[in-house]
Each structure stands twice: as structure tokens, then as C-alpha cells.
Amino acid sequence: MTHQFDTVIIGSGLAGLRAALEAAGAGNVAVLSKLYPTRSHSTTAQGGIGAALGNEEPDKPEWHFYDTVKGSDFLGDQDAIEIMCGDAIRAIIELEHMGVPFSRTPEGRIAQRYFGGHTKDFGTAPVRRACYSADRTGHAIVFTLYEQCQLKGVKFFPELFVLDIVIENNRCHGVIVLEISTGEIHIFSSKVTLIASGGYGRVFKTTSNAYVSTGDCLSILYNRGIPLEDMEFFQFHPTGLYGLGILITEGARGEGGILINGKGDRFMERYAPTIKDLAPRDMVCRAILTEIREGRGIDGKDYIYLDLRHVPKKTIKERLPEITTFCKTYMGIDPSEQPIPVIPTAHYAMGGIPTDIDGRVLMDEKGSVMQGLYSAGECACVSVHGANRLGCNSLLDTVVFGRKAGRAIKEEIGRDTAGKNKKEDIVGARHAVPLLERSKIMIDSILKCNGKERLANIRTELQDRMMEHCSVFRDEKNLKGLIESIRNLKERTKDIYLKDKTRKFNTELIDAIELNHMLNISEVIASSAIERKESRGAHYREDCPERDDTSWLKHTLAFKTDKEIEFRYKPVNITRFKPEERIY
Amino acid sequence: MKRYTFRIKRFDPEKENFRWDEFSVDMEPMERVLDGLDRIKDYADGSLTFRRSCGHGICGSCAMKINGRNRLACQSLLRDIEGRGTARRAPTVVIEPLEAFPVIKDLVVDMEDFFEKNDLVLPYLINDEPPPERERLQSPSEQEMILESITCIMCGSCTSSCPIYWTDSQYLGPSSLLKAYRFIFDSRDRAEEERLEKVTGVHGLWRCHSIFNCVESCPKEIDITGHITELKRLALKNRFRS
Numbered sequence: 166m167t168h169q170f171d172t173v174i175i176g177s178g179l180a181g182l183r184a185a186l187e188a189a190g191a192g193n194v195a196v197l198s199k200l201y202p203t204r205s206h207s208t209t210a211q212g213g214i215g216a217a218l219g220n221e222e223p224d225k226p227e228w229h230f231y232d233t234v235k236g237s238d239f240l241g242d243q244d245a246i247e248i249m250c251g252d253a254i255r256a257i258i259e260l261e262h263m264g265v266p267f268s269r270t271p272e273g274r275i276a277q278r279y280f281g282g283h284t285k286d287f288g289t290a291p292v293r294r295a296c297y298s299a300d301r302t303g304h305a306i307v308f309t310l311y312e313q314c315q316l317k318g319v320k321f322f323p324e325l326f327v328l329d330i331v332i333e334n335n336r337c338h339g340v341i342v343l344e345i346s347t348g349e350i351h352i353f354s355s356k357v358t359l360i361a362s363g364g365y366g367r368v369f370k371t372t373s374n375a376y377v378s379t380g381d382c383l384s385i386l387y388n389r390g391i392p393l394e395d396m397e398f399f400q401f402h403p404t405g406l407y408g409l410g411i412l413i414t415e416g417a418r419g420e421g422g423i424l425i426n427g428k429g430d431r432f433m434e435r436y437a438p439t440i441k442d443l444a445p446r447d448m449v450c451r452a453i454l455t456e457i458r459e460g461r462g463i464d465g466k467d468y469i470y471l472d473l474r475h476v477p478k479k480t481i482k483e484r485l486p487e488i489t490t491f492c493k494t495y496m497g498i499d500p501s502e503q504p505i506p507v508i509p510t511a512h513y514a515m516g517g518i519p520t521d522i523d524g525r526v527l528m529d530e531k532g533s534v535m536q537g538l539y540s541a542g543e544c545a546c547v548s549v550h551g552a553n554r555l556g557c558n559s560l561l562d563t564v565v566f567g568r569k570a571g572r573a574i575k576e577e578i579g580r581d582t583a584g585k586n587k588k589e590d591i592v593g594a595r596h597a598v599p600l601l602e603r604s605k606i607m608i609d610s611i612l613k614c615n616g617k618e619r620l621a622n623i624r625t626e627l628q629d630r631m632m633e634h635c636s637v638f639r640d641e642k643n644l645k646g647l648i649e650s651i652r653n654l655k656e657r658t659k660d661i662y663l664k665d666k667t668r669k670f671n672t673e674l675i676d677a678i679e680l681n682h683m684l685n686i687s688e689v690i691a692s693s694a695i696e697r698k699e700s701r702g703a704h705y706r707e708d709c710p711e712r713d714d715t716s717w718l719k720h721t722l723a724f725k726t727d728k729e730i731e732f733r734y735k736p737v738n739i740t741r742f743k744p745e746e747r748i749y
Numbered sequence: 750m751k752r753y754t755f756r757i758k759r760f761d762p763e764k765e766n767f768r769w770d771e772f773s774v775d776m777e778p779m780e781r782v783l784d785g786l787d788r789i790k791d792y793a794d795g796s797l798t799f800r801r802s803c804g805h806g807i808c809g810s811c812a813m814k815i816n817g818r819n820r821l822a823c824q825s826l827l828r829d830i831e832g833r834g835t836a837r838r839a840p841t842v843v844i845e846p847l848e849a850f851p852v853i854k855d856l857v858v859d860m861e862d863f864f865e866k867n868d869l870v871l872p873y874l875i876n877d878e879p880p881p882e883r884e885r886l887q888s889p890s891e892q893e894m895i896l897e898s899i900t901c902i903m904c905g906s907c908t909s910s911c912p913i914y915w916t917d918s919q920y921l922g923p924s925s926l927l928k929a930y931r932f933i934f935d936s937r938d939r940a941e942e943e944r945l946e947k948v949t950g951v952h953g954l955w956r957c958h959s960i961f962n963c964v965e966s967c968p969k970e971i972d973i974t975g976h977i978t979e980l981k982r983l984a985l986k987n988r989f990r991s
Contacts, residue, residue, distance in 0.1 A: 201860065203903050204808040261884040264874030264937065266892065266899050273886035298899075304807060305899060312873035346853055375802040411805045491805060494824055495779075621791030665796035669762045670854040673795040 166351045167594050170195040170320075171578045173339055173355035175327055175382055178207035179303070179563035180542025180570075181361035182310035184524075187571025188359075189317040191578040195353065197342060199377050201323045202311050206363050206375040207563070210303025211487065212416035213280060213295030214260075214560035216253035220274045221293040226250045228285055229294060233558060234742045236282040236445045237551025238702035238712065240395070240720070242738035245522050245547045249558070252565045257296050260564065265309045267298050268484065278484070279419035282445040282555040288749070291443050295557040300414050300487045303560065325351070326675055327382055328604040330358065330538075332389045333596040335528070337538035341597060341604045345675070348668025350604055352597040356581060357537050357574045360386070360518060360526075361567065364543040366399075367679075368687045369511035370625075370632035373405055373412035383544055384682035386518060387689065391526060391535065392722040392733070394546040395516035396686075397693035397704045400554055401637050403449040405510025407468040409495055413488050413507060415556040417500075418442045420480050422473045424453065425504065426461040432469075437749040444749045447553040447703045450509040450637045463506065470504035509637055515554055515703065516693075517546040519722065524570025530722055530735040541570045548720065551737075552702020611677050616660030620676050623654050623661070627680075627687060635691050640708040644695045651688045658684065689723045692730045697721060714744050750775045753827060754838070755785055757797070758845040760852040767852075770794070773839065778828035782815055782842060786822060786856075798855040806968060809904035813856050814845040819906035819966035847909040863905050866921050870929040870947050875940035891936040898931040898976055900969045907963035907973055919952040923963035923973045926954060930976045933983070942987070949984050957981075 171192025174181045181196055188194050198205065217224040229250040234241055261267055261275060268276040277293040285292040298305035314321075328350065329341040339354040365380030366372040387393050403424070404413040418424075423442050426432045436452040437444035444452075457467050473481060478501050481489060485500075492500045517540070519527040524539040542563045549562055630650045634643040658681060665673040699713035700706050724731040755772045772789045783801055790797045799822070800810040806824040813822055816830050822844075830842065850858035876885075901924065908914050908922035929948045932938045948954045954977065963973040 200802055200808070200810065201864065201903075204802055204810050206803065206808075208902075209803050209805070209807045258882075258884055262880045264932075264935070266895060266935070267884070269887055269889050269892055271889065273888045273891075275884050301807075301900065304902070308899075309874070315868060316873045346857075346859075375808065376804065377802050409805075487807075494806070494826070495781075497779075619791065620795070662795075664794060665798075667763055667796070670798050670857055672798050673790070 166349065167354060168195070168351060169354045171355065172357045172359065172574055173197065173353045174359045174361060175340065176205070176361035176363055176542070177202035177311070177321065178205040178361060178363050178542060179306060179310065179560060180567035181359065182307065182314055183564045183567030184359050184361060184541055184571035184574065185314050185319045186310060186317060187568050188574045188578070189314070189319050191575040193320065195320045195322055196314070197322045197325045197327070197340070197353065199324065199326055202321050203308060205307060206378055208304040208307045209373070209375065209412065210560055211300040211412060211414035212419065213278065213297035213302050213557040214257065214306070215280065215283060215294050215555070215557040216257040216296055216561065217250070217294060218254055218257060218275060218277060218296065220270060221277045224285065224292050224294055226253065228287060228292065229253065229283070231287050231742055232283050233549065233555055235288070235747060236553055236555040238553055238747055239718065239744040240548070240551030240701060240737055242548050243740040243742065244738045245549045247740065248522055249549050249561060249565045253561055256561065256564045256568070260306060260309065263309050263313050265298065265305050267296055278416060279443055280556045281415050281418070281443050281449070282749070283557070284440065288439070291440050295416065295419060297416060297484070299483070300416055300485050306560065306564070327362070327385065328607070329600045330382065330385050330389060331597045331600055332535070332538070336536040338596045341600050343608070346670050348671060350601060352594060352601055354594045354597060357539065357577055359524065359539040359541065359570055359574065360544055361540065361542045362544045364514045365683070365686050366511040366514070368628065368631050368683050368690070369636060370628040371405060371410040371508065372511035373402055373410055374511065379679040379683050380686040381679060381682045383518060384685040387685065387725050390725065391528060392519060392724045393516060393689050394519040395548060395693070395721050396689045396723055397697050397721060398515035398552045398702055399511065399690060400446055400513040400515060400703050401450045401509040402512035403446055403453055403509055404471050404507040406491060406495060407506035407508050410510035411491055411495065412510065412512070413471060413491070413505060414485070415446070417471060417473060417485055417488060420484055421476045422471055424449070425470045425472050426456045427463045427465060427469070428461055432456050432461070440749045445553055445555060448749065451705060453509060454637050468506045468508045471507045472504040473500045474502065474504065476501070511636065513554055513559060514543055515546070515548070515550040515552065517544045520545045520547055522547060522569065523573035524566060525573065530733045539570045539574060541567045552704060608674065611674055612663060612666050614661045614663045614677070616662050618657050618661045620661055620673070620680055623657055624680050624683070627651065627654055627683060631687055635694060637705060639694055639704070639706050641695060641706070644691050647691045648688060648695070651684055651691065655684050689730065693721050693723050693732070696732050718744065751778060752839040753785065754841040755789060756841055756843045757855070759855045760846070762854045776827055778826070780827055781823055782825045782827065782830065782844070783811055783822040785827070785842065798857055800857055807902060809902035812847055812904035812906045812968070814847060816843050819847060819910050821904060821968045824968055847905055849909050849915050850905065860905055862918070863908055863922070863924065866925045867903070867928055869921065870925050871940060871944050872928045872932065874932060874935065874938050875943070876937055877939065885937045887936050894934045894936070895931055897971050898927055898934070901927055901931070901971060902969060904968060906966040906968060910962040910966040912960055912962065913956050913958065917952060917956060920956050921948060921953050923957070923977065926957070926977050926980060927971065927973050930980050933980065945984050945987060948980065954980055954984060
């Protein structure tokens with residue numbers, strides 16, 4: 166079946182919803198999601214959204230700008246960062262007016278708390294910049310934006326799985342999707358397509374990410390010739406629940422929590438003397454793993470403690486209720502009485518689909534624009550996060566650049582004359598037909614798979630290898646071994662076995678397709694990591710431990726070719742803050 | 750490690766029939782029911798079908814009936830829900846799809862109607878007054894009024910457990926009524942009357958008989974019946990006022 170919309174948005178997380186709300190002013194908008202809209206991974210964001218509101222103490226967008234640049238280890242593009250931090254206050258006030266139930270100060274203003282890497286006066290001391298709704302900030306904003314989208318008549322299509330993206334003659338014409346419940350394949354033909362499909366943390370064994378975060382659309386675009394930018398930069402969050410990887414918000418440290426090692430030392434004092442436990446995530450992760458490697462884990466084991474015992478019970482109850490429940494449910498501990506065992510957990514992709522500041526997808530290092538294709542949110546790389554994202558900047562990124570993409574789309578749709586639109590719709594649908602056939606063939610061939618390999622074995626091995634060799638510490642030898650393993654696993658997928666041969670709600674089929682995407686993305690991550698022979702932000706090479714601005718102050722672009730991955734580079738946009746040593 | 754029996758009610762959409770399957774799984778008592786379902790899907794029967802996403806009780810995807818009670822599979826630890834085993838028989842985890850919603854396949858139910866009911870109560874903040882330059886002020890005590898209701902994750906456990914909904918498919922259900930509460934009691938909202946009108950129809954508020962099944966099944970421990978009672982109180986007050 167063919168559907169026609171002016172705008173098709175893939176993903177119902179914060180970026181997709183915010184863009185939909187903006188684009189809804191011109192033409193019709195469809196939001197397609199793998200899940201029901203209120204179930205997207207954005208709902209699990211806990212700690213906050215950053216803006217220099219200055220509600221709790223003096224703050225300035227300029228300080229936020231500086232912190233974000235420094236947090237990115239100077240790889241973030243400063244034109245984009247300035248836009249984000251400058252627009253932050255407006256964005257938060259707008260969310261509040263839409264109905265987001267932010268936590269409040271006694272005066273009834275939006276409450277704010279400390280977060281990692283956010284400082285006053287260019288790094289002198291922490292500042293309360295994270296606006297929050299207890300520790301359910303993502304959930305609160307997703308629901309509000311979803312509600313507003315309903316009010317504006319945005320059409321939602323839940324439980325559709327993207328099989329292909331229709332690109333012909335440097336223009337995107339829409340997408341091919343599988344309707345999960347029926348197994349039918351549909352064409353969504355559109356004038357403009359926005360990819361807001363989120364991250365891909367599932368390629369790692371220990372992750373805070375949802376099952377659905379498998380990078381499908383990135384993998385598809387990469388296969389269609391779009392480069393992927395800065396894929397070597399993947400953020401680990403310092404505090405995942407031990408053994409599970411479930412996120413314990415940085416807000417826990419923002420409210421006074423500290424990290425302690427097996428000797429009972431507050432070790433962050435040694436690594437970041439000024440802001441200590443509120444250092445950026447890349448540094449805290451390395452510090453934790455260094456403590457563990459040197460035998461100072463708890464009882465010599467592979468975890469450390471996040472200690473909230475000294476934080477007032479009232480604070481924990483009011484501002485950290487959700488993580489308290491997690492600790493009780495999954496570990497059987499009460500964080501106000503016992504320390505929480507934590508480990509770094511794969512959390513956020515800084516890299517992704519290259520875009521300009523209006524979300525237009527770029528095809529190369531020269532900035533050539535792919536017509537009719539936009540991207541925003543975690544899957545996109547503007548780049549505001551550079552080599553390391555600061556906590557509470559991801560939600561800000563989604564609402565600022567989701568809105569900007571939505572505005573650009575609205576303008577583009579508005580510019581189109583009625584006659585031309587119609588013609589393009591037909592052209593788009595025509596381009597989609599061969600891809601539809603190809604998708605059908607792909608699905609038929611997967612359903613026929615009767616080999617010997619279990620999907621789960623391949624997936625688990627990938628996640629184990631990625632965790633072992635491509636997480637917080639990396640080196641060339643292990644990365645090369647990893648790539649060999651990934652290629653070997655790719656071969657093994659040719660011999661998989663599927664028990665479910667039916668069409669309706671076949672989640673085994675989806676698992677199989679996702680696995681291919683995960684392998685594809687993992688190869689790009691590992692290869693990009695081999696190429697970058699320096700250490701910067703979240704990418705730490707033990708064989709090249711220094712940052713090298715002379716050779717590597719540039720963005721990586723990975724292109725798919727018939728043989729090896731081709732790497733090209735583009736300069737970082739530096740407007741205001743020159744690279745300096747990164748000390749906290 | 751301990752051996753558990755997973756007894757799962759399954760629905761085959763091709764043959765349109767229900768059946769019960771049993772699987773033996775070795776698991777730690779601290780593991781989640783969802784881990785057990787994953788293991789069955791990964792290593793015993795790839796066709797077993799269920800929804801899941803975040804894995805820690807926020808997205809609301811994996812609500813199902815576990816040992817007779819609606820719960821999230823990702824939030825239920827085996828040690829907390831295990832049925833009593835005997836020397837001969839392993840503890841059993843009985844899993845069924847949510848009641849009262851049409852079953853699509855195995856543990857997956859059709860939630861269209863559930864979400865559509867939600868749309869009926871004007872589930873968005875309505876305030877046509879020109880907004881101030883900064884945030885609308887809301888005192889902590891004003892926010893306290895909606896604090897519990899905003900934690901709803903729309904998993905469907907409550908509505909599926911409600912005997913009124915079982916007998917009246919047009920009943921708005923606890924989830925939608927809770928949503929109405931969330932906006933009516935938000936100090937920033939201005940559409941109390943419109944919304945009350947939506948929820949006081951024949952299939953609305955007054956059909957709730959305070960059975961408390963919704964409260965018992967809510968994975969976020971929201972006192973839904975209590976919230977509905979507040980709505981009833983407000984509706985009555987407004988009726989006598991006019």
C-alpha cells in the first residue's frame with residue numbers, strides 16, 4: 166500500500182515529536198515509529214535538560230557555550246553549539262508553556278540542579294543548570310510533545326519498521342516500511358523525510374539503551390551512500406547499575422552523591438580536583454575503570470560505589486524517586502541506606518548522520534545537501550557534542566535542532582507549488598517500487614533461513630567483542646581483531662535459522678534484520694576508531710594517549726565502498742574558544 | 750541457578766487458536782521475567798512473541814499477566830513472583846496476554862482502543878491566556894496535586910484489569926480518567942469544565958465502582974481509584990454549584 170504525506174518523520178522520540186509539531190503548520194505530517202509513540206527511548210532520559218535560566222543562581226548562555234565546547238574536547242562545531250546554548254532558555258520556557266511538569270523552586274519557578282561539566286564563569290565551579298522533572302525528565306517531555314502533536318493533528322503510525330529509504334538522484338522520496346502487526350510492506354512517499362530514529366547502544370553488552378536502539382536507519386543510509394560522521398565517539402555513562410547497565414542519573418551526583426572505591430576513597434578528587442564527581446562522563450568513566458584495573462574496585466571486584474547515604478532522605482524521595490525504585494527492584498537496596506554498585510554503561514552516540522544546523526543531511530565533506538532528507542536527535546551529528554556530550558545536553562539538542570529541522574521543512578513544503586508537489590509524489594512512488602520489491606525479496610529470503618546459527622549467539626558475541634575492545638579503552642591491535650570478528654560474524658549471519666516463518670508480528674524476523682544493521686554499524690565504529698590515532702573525549706587510545714590537535718582536530722566521515730570503508734575528513738568549526746588543555 | 754517452568758498462553762494468528770506451552774529455564778532468582786522470555790525466544794523457540802523495549806519499567810511495552818496479576822515483565826523479578834515449587838516440580842511462572850484487549854499474537858495485544866480512549870479526554874494542556882515571558886509559576890504544593898498522575902506510562906495494566914471495562918468496552922477506563930485528572934488538576938490548565946463534560950458521560954467516571962483492581966495492578970503504584978474519586982468529588986461539586 167502507498168501512503169502520501171508532505172512530511173514523513175521516522176521516530177517518535179523527542180527530536181521527531183518536536184520536529185513534527187513544527188512541521189505540522191504546513192501540509193500533512195506522519196510520524197512512523199517502531200513502537201507506540203509514548204514508548205520511545207527518550208522516555209528513559211532521567212536527569213535533566215540544560216539551559217542557563219539562572220533560576221537557582223546566576224548563569225549565562227555564554228558559560229553553557231564554553232562548557233559544551235570544552236566538554237566536547239573541542240571537536241564540537243562552535244556555530245552549532247552557540248545556537249543550541251543561545252536558544253536553550255527559549256526552548257525550556259516553550260516546553261513549560263506546552264505543559265511539561267518541571268520540578269519547581271519554592272517560588273514556583275523551574276528548579277535546576279548540578280550536572281557533570283556544567284560550570285559558572287568558564288570552569289571555576291559547578292552551576293545549577295539542569296532543569297528537571299524529578300528523575301523522569303525525558304518521560305515528562307515526551308508525553309507533553311506527544312500530547313501537543315495530537316492537538317495539532319499529526320498522524321501517528323505505531324509499530325512500523327523501516328526496511329529501506331528511497332534515495333534516487335540525490336533526493337529522498339520516502340521510506341519502505343514493514344507493518345509489524347500484519348507483515349505487510351508499505352511505501353510512505355513524501356516530499357520531505359526526517360530521520361529521528363535515535364541511537365544504537367545495543368551494539369554493546371552493557372548498555373542503558375532500549376532493545377530498539379539498533380541503528381537501523383543509520384545503517385540503511387550508510388548502505389545508500391550517506392557517510393557517517395564521528396562514529397568512533399561513543400559515550401559510556403559512568404553509573405549504570407552493576408550487572409544490568411540500567412542508568413542511574415548523573416543527577417544523583419548533582420544532588421550530592423559521590424563515587425567511592427574499594428578503599429572508601431572519594432577518588433574523583435584526584436582526577437578532577439575542581440569539580441570532582443561532576444567531571445564530564447568520559448573522564449569519570451576512565452577514572453572508574455582505572456581504579457578497578459589497579460585493584461581498587463569494591464572488594465577488588467569490577468565495580469565501584471555511588472554513595473548517596475549522606476544526601477537528605479527528602480531530596481532522594483522528591484528528586485530521585487525513579488532511581489530509588491530501580492535500586493530497590495533490581496538490587497534489593499535502599500540508596501539512602503546502602504551505596505549503589507555501579508559500572509560504566511554504553512549510553513549515547515555522539516556520531517551519526519552528518520547534518521547542517523537546519524537538519525539537512527550532508528553527503529560529503531564539502532557539505533553537499535541530500536535533497537528532501539533531514540535528520541535530528543541522537544542519530545544525527547550536527548555536531549554539538551563533538552567527542553563527548555555533556556549530561557542534559559542531549560534533550561536540549563533534540564528540542565532545539567528538532568524544532569529547527571521542523572521549521573526548515575515547513576519552509577520547504579511551503580515553497581513548493583501545488584502542481585509540482587503532485588508530480589513529485591508520483592515520481593517518488595515510482596522510485597520506491599523497485600526498492601519495495603527488493604525489500605520483499607529480502608524478507609522472503611530471511612524467512613526461508615534454515616541454517617545452523619542462532620541469531621542470539623551472533624548478537625551476544627558481537628556485544629561481548631564490542632564491549633571488550635571498543636568501549637572506554639581501545640588500542641589498534643584489539644580493534645583490528647575486533648573488525649576481523651565482526652566480518653566473521655557477518656559471514657555467520659548467512660547461515661542463520663529462523664523458527665518463525667509467519668508474517669504477522671514476526672519479531673524474530675525483525676531481530677534478524679536489526680542484527681545485520683548492528684553488525685554494519687559496529688564495523689563503522691571500530692574502523693573509525695582505528696583510523697583516529699589520538700585520544701579525544703570518549704575515544705581513548707591506549708597506544709596514542711594524547712590529544713593531537715595538529716593532525717586530528719577534524720571530523721571523521723566514513724563512506725561505504727565495495728571494498729574497505731573510505732575515510733574523509735572535514736574541519737571543525739571553531740569560532741570563539743580556541744582548543745586548550747582540558748582540566749577540571 | 751534454579752530451574753523454573755514458564756507456562757505461556759500462546760495465540761497463533763494464522764490458525765486463530767490458543768494453546769499453552771511450557772518451557773524449562775535455568776535462571777537466577779534476581780533475574781527478570783523478561784530475561785526468561787528472552788532466553789526462551791533466543792534459545793528454545795524463536796517464534797515466541799512479546800513486546801519489550803526499555804527493560805526497566807519506563808516505556809510500558811511489556812505489560813502482561815504474570816501469575817494471575819498484570820505486571821511489567823521487565824520489572825518482575827523471579828524471586829518476587831515465583832509460584833511455589835515442590836520437590837518434584839520447579840516453581841512455575843504462568844504468563845498470559847493482558848485481558849480484555851484483542852490478542853494479536855502470543856503475548857501481544859491490540860492497544861489501539863486503549864490509546865484512542867485516552868484521546869477522548871482532551872489529553873493536553875489547554876490555556877489560551879497569553880503566556881508570560883518566562884515560565885508559568887506553579888508552586889510545589891500545586892504540583893504535588895499532579896505528581897503521582899504524571900508518572901503513568903500507559904502500559905494498559907489498569908484498564909485491562911478493570912471489571913467494568915470487561916463488561917463495557919466503551920468505558921473510558923482508569924488510564925484515560927487518570928489522564929483527565931492529570932490536566933484538570935494542573936494549576937496551569939483552564940479546561941476543567943470541557944474535560945469534566947467528556948468524562949461524566951454514560952461510559953465515563955460514574956461507571957467506576959471503586960474495585961481497586963487498577964491500583965493493585967499499576968506498576969508505578971499510582972492510586973488510580975483515589976484520583977478517580979477526586980474527579981467524582983469535583984464533578985459533584987460543580988453540579989451543585991450550577
